[in-house]
Amino acid sequence: MEEAISKNFIEQIIEEDLKEGKYEKIVTRFPPEPNGYLHIGHAKSILLNYGLAKEYGGDFHFRFDDTNPTKEKTEYVDSIKEDVEWLGADYDQTIYFASNYFDRMYECAEFLIKKGKAYVCDLTPEEIREYRGTLTEPGKNSPYRDRTPEENLALFRAMKNGEFEDGSKVLRAKIDMTSGNMNMRDPILYRIARMEHHNTGDDWCIYPMYDFAHPLEDAFEGVTHSICTLEFEDHRPLYDWVVKECEFVHPPKQIEFAKLYLTNVVTGKRYIKKLVDDGIVDGWDDPRLVTLSALRRRGYTPESIRRFMELVGVAKSHSSVDYAMLEYCIRDDLKLKKPRVSAVLDPIKLVITNYPEDKVEYMEVKNNQENEEMGTRKVPFCRELYIERDDFKIERPKKYFRLYPGNEVRLMNGYFVTCTDYVTDEDGNVTEVLCTYDPESRGGNSPDGRKVKGTIHWVAAPFAKKAEVRLYENIVDEEKGVYNEDGSVNLNPDSLIILKDCYVEPSLEEAAPGDSFQFVRQGYFCLDTKDTTKDHMVFNRIVSMKSSYQPK
Numbered sequence: 001m002e003e004a005i006s007k008n009f010i011e012q013i014i015e016e017d018l019k020e021g022k023y024e025k026i027v028t029r030f031p032p033e034p035n036g037y038l039h040i041g042h043a044k045s046i047l048l049n050y051g052l053a054k055e056y057g058g059d060f061h062f063r064f065d066d067t068n069p070t071k072e073k074t075e076y077v078d079s080i081k082e083d084v085e086w087l088g089a090d091y092d093q094t095i096y097f098a099s100n101y102f103d104r105m106y107e108c109a110e111f112l113i114k115k116g117k118a119y120v121c122d123l124t125p126e127e128i129r130e131y132r133g134t135l136t137e138p139g140k141n142s143p144y145r146d147r148t149p150e151e152n153l154a155l156f157r158a159m160k161n162g163e164f165e166d167g168s169k170v171l172r173a174k175i176d177m178t179s180g181n182m183n184m185r186d187p188i189l190y191r192i193a194r195m196e197h198h199n200t201g202d203d204w205c206i207y208p209m210y211d212f213a214h215p216l217e218d219a220f221e222g223v224t225h226s227i228c229t230l231e232f233e234d235h236r237p238l239y240d241w242v243v244k245e246c247e248f249v250h251p252p253k254q255i256e257f258a259k260l261y262l263t264n265v266v267t268g269k270r271y272i273k274k275l276v277d278d279g280i281v282d283g284w285d286d287p288r289l290v291t292l293s294a295l296r297r298r299g300y301t302p303e304s305i306r307r308f309m310e311l312v313g314v315a316k317s318h319s320s321v322d323y324a325m326l327e328y329c330i331r332d333d334l335k336l337k338k339p340r341v342s343a344v345l346d347p348i349k350l351v352i353t354n355y356p357e358d359k360v361e362y363m364e365v366k367n368n369q370e371n372e373e374m375g376t377r378k379v380p381f382c383r384e385l386y387i388e389r390d391d392f393k394i395e396r397p398k399k400y401f402r403l404y405p406g407n408e409v410r411l412m413n414g415y416f417v418t419c420t421d422y423v424t425d426e427d428g429n430v431t432e433v434l435c436t437y438d439p440e441s442r443g444g445n446s447p448d449g450r451k452v453k454g455t456i457h458w459v460a461a462p463f464a465k466k467a468e469v470r471l472y473e474n475i476v477d478e479e480k481g482v483y484n485e486d487g488s489v490n491l492n493p494d495s496l497i498i499l500k501d502c503y504v505e506p507s508l509e510e511a512a513p514g515d516s517f518q519f520v521r522q523g524y525f526c527l528d529t530k531d532t533t534k535d536h537m538v539f540n541r542i543v544s545m546k547s548s549y550q551p552k
């Protein structure tokens, strides 16, 4: 029978391993380094690893890869935890910390020394580089390479006990200085560095290198499939060497896949951090960024991100995914879930001259035309309304069906109105549009079968709530180049447009920060969690209504 879903290459590897009985159950992990906030690329790794564990009845480990004290901070630990939970990756209330394995890692290092597989080297960093050779030339053995295990053990213990200066000695694996793979030319396993660690304080003055620590962390936890990104492909022989020489009975294996890149945004922790540090964006959660905290603040949902990852799939070669695909996923997720409300972003007054001055009517409006279950609400209608400036023109442009003198349009859920006149200020700017309404067209229904081509939205002026609306566009324009020659980011000047004088319908007064809505004809918007106060609503545009992307 043909399989309904074609399996990705990682699923194929896992199924093969399970069939051969290599593992009783699989264990995957997500191992972030707490040196920044997570971004959309990390979400891919989280959902991939978590999804595989779930699919095959295995375990998923959430582990902080915190072996490098320089850049790590508790602020990052907390934010990463929040993001993983938000995405719905259930880690069974257990968080692993690589730094909790420092003792065991140290034991593994001594084990290798005793086996004659590691040695203490006194070459300076420059000398080590020189001795390493190049891609075309083999390296040379360090003069310290033939120290005896006893001598190495004594020196390594002295390193640990703080008897040497930072950087004066390292522990190296004894592999092959002529290897075609530079990573195998006696890589450094431990270095001396007196640094305060966020978890272990000043317990240690020697720290393991990533290529030594990572396979050990995986092996200690019984990880079976250690999934990482392609840049580690060349490190795999070293990964295998470490778990083999440390003699693990069920060694994990490393599998690489392509990183996720999105067009017109900045992925990569390093670049995002620079934008934050340089104050170009409003922190790690600036809604133009694709960190998970920014996406959450902007109004993206975990469901939309999971859907996006399903559409993207898993590949072995690098490619950039169209940002519009992510937009498609959020639009599709919110479409049936969110109320459709009225907001006027660039307001101009509309006065219905034949509507009684003191009268207020309450129109019964469906919360979501495509989802009856969402019920209805009452929306006030009266003589003075706000409409979008753009929905009125003095001179009719071609194919324009909205308001201009003499034309009749439908006020959505309101009445038919015909423009009779308009008022301008000294500079000729339109300040008011004057209309008459047809009392027979209540609810926006034609009384006699006559048709109007334009439908516009509105809010009742005396009831409307003032709001600030922030419109976002891609932070960079890929075609113009993401980075300038000096390495700075080539920011799109329109990436943030702030509209201060918008009006939203009164029902939004009840909205809580984080709530999202469709603003009819405009897009999806989320009440900002950071800058909204009791008297000041700030909405972020999540995504506009239209899309250039359609899934196949």
Ligand code: ATP
Pocket: 030, 031, 032, 033, 034, 040, 041, 042, 044, 045, 227, 228, 229, 258, 259, 260, 261, 267, 268, 269, 270
């Ligand atoms: P960056 O490349 O943004 O600096 P990183 O690789 O330094 O990120 P880590 O904290 O080391 O960040 O990553 C944790 C996990 O997330 C790793 O397994 C890494 O391979 C994975 N990961 C990081 N970036 C991406 C990406 N763009 N696509 C898929 N997985 C990623």
Ligand code: MG
Pocket: 033
């Ligand atoms: Mg990394």
